[in-house]
Amino acid sequence: xxxxxxxxxxxxIAQEYKELLRISYQTLTDEDKKIxxxxxxxxxxxxxxxxRKSGEAYIFHPIAVAKIxxxxxxxxxxxxxxxxxxxxxEDTDIxxxxxxxxxxxxxxxxxxxxTKIAKVKTDQEISMQAENFRKxxxxxxxxxxxxxxxxxxxxxxxxxMGSMADYKQAKIxxxxxxxxxxxxxxxxxxxxxxxxxxxxxxxxEPDVYNDIVSKIKETKxxxxxxxxxxxxxxxxxxxEEGIEFTIKGRPKSIYSIRRKMKAQGVTFDExxxxxxxxxxxxxxxxxxxxxxxxIYSVVTDHYRPSPSRxxxxxxxxxxxxxxxxxxxxxxxxxxxxxxQVRSERMDEIAExxxxxxxxxxxxxxxxxxxxxWLNQLKEAxxxxxxxxxxxxxxxxxxxxxxxxxVFTPKGEIKSLPKGATSLDxxxxxxxxxxxxxxxxxxxxxxxxxNHVLNSGDQVEIITSANQKPTxxxxxxxxxxxxxxxxxxVLNENTKKxxxxxxxxxxxxxxxxxxxxxxxxxxxxxxxxxxxxxxDLFYRAGIGTIxxxxxxxxxxxxxxxxxxxxxKTIKRSPTSQxxxxxxxxxxxxxxxxxxxxxxxKLDYKLSSCCNPIPGxxxxxxxxxxxxxxxxxxxxxxxxxxxxxxxxxxxxxxWIDSSQxxxxxxxxxxxxxxxxxxxxxxxxxSSQMNVNIQSISLSSxxxxxxxxxxxxxxxxxxxxxxxxxIKKVDGIDKVTRVYNN
Numbered sequence: 192x193x194x195x196x197x198x199x200x201x202x203x204i205a206q207e208y209k210e211l212l213r214i215s216y217q218t219l220t221d222e223d224k225k226i227x228x229x230x231x232x233x234x235x236x237x238x239x240x241x242x243r244k245s246g247e248a249y250i251f252h253p254i255a256v257a258k259i260x261x262x263x264x265x266x267x268x269x270x271x272x273x274x275x276x277x278x279x280x281e282d283t284d285i286x287x288x289x290x291x292x293x294x295x296x297x298x299x300x301x302x303x304x305x306t307k308i309a310k311v312k313t314d315q316e317i318s319m320q321a322e323n324f325r326k327x328x329x330x331x332x333x334x335x336x337x338x339x340x341x342x343x344x345x346x347x348x349x350x351x352m353g354s355m356a357d358y359k360q361a362k363i364x365x366x367x368x369x370x371x372x373x374x375x376x377x378x379x380x381x382x383x384x385x386x387x388x389x390x391x392x393x394x395x396e397p398d399v400y401n402d403i404v405s406k407i408k409e410t411k412x413x414x415x416x417x418x419x420x421x422x423x424x425x426x427x428x429x430x431e432e433g434i435e436f437t438i439k440g441r442p443k444s445i446y447s448i449r450r451k452m453k454a455q456g457v458t459f460d461e462x463x464x465x466x467x468x469x470x471x472x473x474x475x476x477x478x479x480x481x482x483x484x485x486i487y488s489v490v491t492d493h494y495r496p497s498p499s500r501x502x503x504x505x506x507x508x509x510x511x512x513x514x515x516x517x518x519x520x521x522x523x524x525x526x527x528x529x530x531q532v533r534s535e536r537m538d539e540i541a542e543x544x545x546x547x548x549x550x551x552x553x554x555x556x557x558x559x560x561x562x563x564w565l566n567q568l569k570e571a572x573x574x575x576x577x578x579x580x581x582x583x584x585x586x587x588x589x590x591x592x593x594x595x596x597v598f599t600p601k602g603e604i605k606s607l608p609k610g611a612t613s614l615d616x617x618x619x620x621x622x623x624x625x626x627x628x629x630x631x632x633x634x635x636x637x638x639x640x641n642h643v644l645n646s647g648d649q650v651e652i653i654t655s656a657n658q659k660p661t662x663x664x665x666x667x668x669x670x671x672x673x674x675x676x677x678x679x680v681l682n683e684n685t686k687k688x689x690x691x692x693x694x695x696x697x698x699x700x701x702x703x704x705x706x707x708x709x710x711x712x713x714x715x716x717x718x719x720x721x722x723x724x725x726d727l728f729y730r731a732g733i734g735t736i737x738x739x740x741x742x743x744x745x746x747x748x749x750x751x752x753x754x755x756x757x758k759t760i761k762r763s764p765t766s767q768x769x770x771x772x773x774x775x776x777x778x779x780x781x782x783x784x785x786x787x788x789x790x791k792l793d794y795k796l797s798s799c800c801n802p803i804p805g806x807x808x809x810x811x812x813x814x815x816x817x818x819x820x821x822x823x824x825x826x827x828x829x830x831x832x833x834x835x836x837x838x839x840x841x842x843x844w845i846d847s848s849q850x851x852x853x854x855x856x857x858x859x860x861x862x863x864x865x866x867x868x869x870x871x872x873x874x875s876s877q878m879n880v881n882i883q884s885i886s887l888s889s890x891x892x893x894x895x896x897x898x899x900x901x902x903x904x905x906x907x908x909x910x911x912x913x914x915i916k917k918v919d920g921i922d923k924v925t926r927v928y929n930n
Contacts (some may be wrong), residue, residue: 200248204235206255210448214258216265216543223268226294230272233293235282237276244354252347253277259343263383265543266336272893273301274340280306287665304337338374345371346383350392353426364394379511379544388446396449403445406459413465414442421468421494428489434482435473442466464519467529474534479503483516486532494520497527505537507596510606512540557924607644610669614640619675626680631654643669689725692732693713699738703745718744783820785810785842794818794842800825809839813818853883854908855927856915858896862889863920870921873914874898880911894920897927 208231212224219227234253240250257274260266272294279285280302283827287306291299339674349367352360368391375384393400418440429436433700443451443465451462470490474482483505490496500519508514514537522528533541593609597616607619613633618625630653631638640728644650660677669673696715697707710726719736721727730736785792794810802808807823811831820842821828831839860866867887874882880900902908915924 204248204250204254207251209260211254211258211261211271214262215271216262217267219268221483223474226268226272226298227275227277229293230275230298233290234275234279237279237285238612241282243351245351249278252351254339255347256343256353257683259346259383260340263543264339264343264380268303268859269753270336270340272298273305273336274301274343276574277305277340301336301340305340313834318586339378340382342371342375342378342380342383342387345385345388346447349387349394352390352394358392364391367391368395377511379513379540381513381544382542385444385446389444392446392449399449400445403448403459407442407445407448407465410465417523417526418466418468419526421921424493425468425470425490429470429486429581431671434486436486437471439469439471440466441469461614463527464529467531469533469538471533471535471538474536476536478537479534483532487516490518490520490530490532494522496520507604507606509594511544513537540592572921574902576667595644597644597646598649600651601648602649608670611644612640612667612669613642613650613652614664615670615673616650618668618670618676622672622676624652624654625676627654627656627658629653629658635872640664641642675713679870685725685729688732689728690732692730694727696728696731696736699741700745703741705745705748714748715744726786733902733903734910735747737906782845783808783842785818785840789843789845790818792818794820797821797825799827804844806844808842810842810845811835812840852902852904854900854902855897856900856912856928857923857925858894858915858921859923860894860921862892862894862916865917866894866920869918870896870915872919874911875901 211231212219212227216539217223219314231254238249238253242250243252251417253275256277257271257357260274261271264270264367276298278291279288280290287303290302320631345367348363352363355363371386372384372391375381387761389400391659422438422440426438448459448465449464451457452459452760455462470486470761472482479707497519500517502515504513504517505513514533516532518530518532520530521525547864594606595609595611597602598604599620605616605619609617613631614625614628617756619627628640631642631650632641632653633642633644633648635649651669660680662681664677665674668677693707700707700711712727716724716727719727719730719740721730782791783794784790785794792810794800795818797819798809802820802822808820809823809828810818810820813819818840821831858870870887871882871885874880879901883899883901885896885898888895889895900908900911902911912924912926915921
C-alpha cells in the first residue's frame with residue numbers, strides 16, 4: 192500500500208471510532224470512553240498486520256461488531272470493549288490474564304468466552320455443529336453478553352461474506368439459520384433476527400432470494416400507494432383524537448415471505464400479508480394501555496378486524512419482553528393487512544431487545560437486568576441432554592415456539608410454548624411438583640395429563656407423595672425441561688429395581704450352587720441375549736426371569752464341555768450362528784409398536800434406509816405392501832411427509848420386557864365385612880401392578896368382582912393371583928380371556 196492509501200485508511204479507522212462513540216445507545220461516561228479508547232488501541236495494535244479476504248484492514252471488523260453491539264443491541268461500555276477485542280487473544284500473544292490486568296475481570300471474562308467459542312472448530316457434520324452450539328449455550332452460565340456479542344460478530348460476517356468461496360458461504364449461512372437466528376429471536380433482537388434470516392436465505396437459496404427481492408421491487412410503488420391510502424385515513428382520525436403518533440409501513444422480511452410460500456404452498460402473489468403498518472404513539476407510562484386500545488377502536492372503526500388474529504401482548508408481554516398490539520384487518524381491495532400498535536417505549540424494546548427493557552426499569556443497571564434475564568434463559572438450558580443434537584433440537588423448539596399464557600389457581604400468569612400439556616405446566620412450576628403429579632384440573636375440570644393447554648386456561652395440579660413418573664409420561668410432555676427430568680427419574684427407578692434384582696438373583700443362584708461374580712453376570716447377559724448387566728438385574732427385579740430359566744442356565748453351565756464337543760462336531764461351515772443370535776435379540780427385546788395406542792401391527796422394513804431396532808422410525812401405509820417402516824432421516828422421508836402426511840403413522844421400538852400387558856381377573860367369594868378393603872389393599876400393595884378398572888358387587892352373601900390390571904409379565908400376575916387367594920373369604924380367582 193502507498194503512504195497515501197495508508198493515511199486514508201488510518202483516517203477511515205479514526206472516523207469509524209468516533210462514530211462508535213456517537214451512536215452508542217447507552218449514555219457513556221468519561222470513564223466508559225477511556226475503557227473503549229483503550230480497548231480500541233489494543234485491538235488496532237493486535238490486528239495491525241492483518242487483512243480480511245476482501246483486502247481491507249482487519250480492524251474494521253471488530254469496530255463494526257462493536258457498532259452493532261452499541262447501536263443495534265444497545266449494550267454498554269463493558270460489552271463494547273469486549274467486542275473490539277473479541278479476536279485479540281486468538282490472533283496475538285496477548286492473553287486473557289493481560290486483558291484482566293489492563294481492564295477488569297468482567298471484560299476479560301467476556302473476551303475469554305468469545306475466544307472459547309471461536310476455538311471449537313466446526314466440522315461439516317451437524318453433530319459437531321450441535322456440540323459446538325451446546326458448548327456456546329453453556330457459556331451462558333458465565334455471561335449472556337458473550338452470546339450477544341457472538342451474534343453481532345456473526346451478523347457482520349454475514350454482511351461481508353461476498354468474497355468467500357461458495358461452499359463456505361452456504362455452510363456459514365445454514366449454521367446462521369440453524370442456530371443464530373433462533374437465538375436472536377429468543378433474545379428479543381427482532382431486527383437482527385430478520386437480517387440474519389434474510390442473509391441466510393441469500394446464501395443458502397440465492398435464486399429464491401433474488402426472485403423475491405426483484406418481485407418486492409416490482410410491486411413497491413403499488414404497495415407504497417396502498418399503504419398511503421390506509422395511513423391517510425387512519426392519520427385523520429387519530430389526529431382528531433389528539434393522539435401523537437407516527438405511522439411506518441414496512442414490508443415483511445424476505446425470509447418470512449419465503450416461509451409462508453413454502454408452508455402454504457402458494458406463490459409470491461398469493462402471500463396475503465406481505466406488509467405491515469406500525470403505529471408508534473407517544474404516551475406517559477400511566478396511559479400507555481388506554482391509548483393502545485383507543486387506537487384499536489379507531490382502526491376497527493374503518494376496517495373490519497379478524498377476531499382470531501388479534502394478538503394482545505400489552506396485557507401479557509412475551510417472555511422476551513416484547514409488548515405490542517397486533518390487529519389484522521381487511522383493508523381496501525379485500526387484502527389482509529397487519530397493523531402493529533406500540534408506544535415509543537415498546538418500540539424501543541422491540542428494536543433493542545432486553546437492553547431497552549432495563550433502561551425503563553427504574554434503577555435497574557445493565558448488570559442487574561442481565562441477572563434476571565439470565566435466570567430465565569438458564570431454565571431453558573437446565574439438564575443438558577446427553578445427545579447434542581437432541582439438545583439443540585429441544586432448545587430450538589423452545590426458542591421459536593409460539594407462546595401461550597396460562598394461569599395458576601392463584602391467578603399468576605405463566606408462559607409456556609404452544610402445544611404444552613398440563614403435565615408440562617406442572618414441571619414448569621417446579622420439577623419436584625412435576626414428578627409427583629397425580630392429576631391435573633383445567634378450568635376446574637379433571638383432564639388427562641397429556642391435555643393440550645390453550646391461552647387463558649387456569650390449571651391446578653394435584654400431587655401425591657407416592658406418585659412416580661412412567662415411561663409413558665415422555666409422550667405426554669413437549670418441553671425439554673419436563674422430558675429431561677422424567678428421563679432422570681426413570682433412570683433412577685430402573686437402577687433401584689436393578690439393585691433389588693441383583694440381590695434376588697444372588698439368592699436364587701446360591702440355591703443352584705452358583706456364585707454371582709463378573710463371569711457369571713457376563714454369561715447370564717449372553718444367555719438371556721441382553722445388552723448390559725443393568726438389563727439383567729432390572730429383569731430380575733421385575734420378575735421376568737423365571738426360576739426354570741435359571742435352572743436351564745445352570746444345566747447348560749455344567750454341560751458346557753459336553754456341549755462344546757457336540758457343537759464342534761455338528762457345526763457345518765455354512766451355518767451362521769451370529770445371524771440367528773442377532774435376530775433373536777431383535778425379536779425378543781425390540782418390538783415395533785404403532786400409533787398413540789402403541790398397537791402391534793404387521794410391517795415390513797423398507798430397503799431404502801434399512802432401519803434396525805432402536806432407530807427413530809415412522810410407519811408409511813403403502814397401497815399394496817401394507818405398512819413400511821422408514822428411518823426418520825431416510826432420504827425419502829421429507830417427500831413422504833410433505834406429500835402423504837395422512838398415510839404416516841407414528842412408530843417406535845420398545846423393549847418388550849418392559850412392555851405392559853392387560854389381564855382381567857374374575858374373583859368370587861363370600862361377602863364378608865371388609866373384604867373389598869382387604870382385596871384392594873392386596874392388589875395395590877403389589878409392586879409393578881396398576882389397577883385399570885375394578886367392579887365389585889355382592890348379592891345374597893355372594894361376592895363377585897372383576898379387576899383389570901396392567902402388569903409387565905406373567906410371573907407378576909401369578910404372584911398377584913396367589914396373594915388374592917390368601918384373602919379371607921375369597922373362593923376362586925380366574926383369569927378371563929375376552930377374545
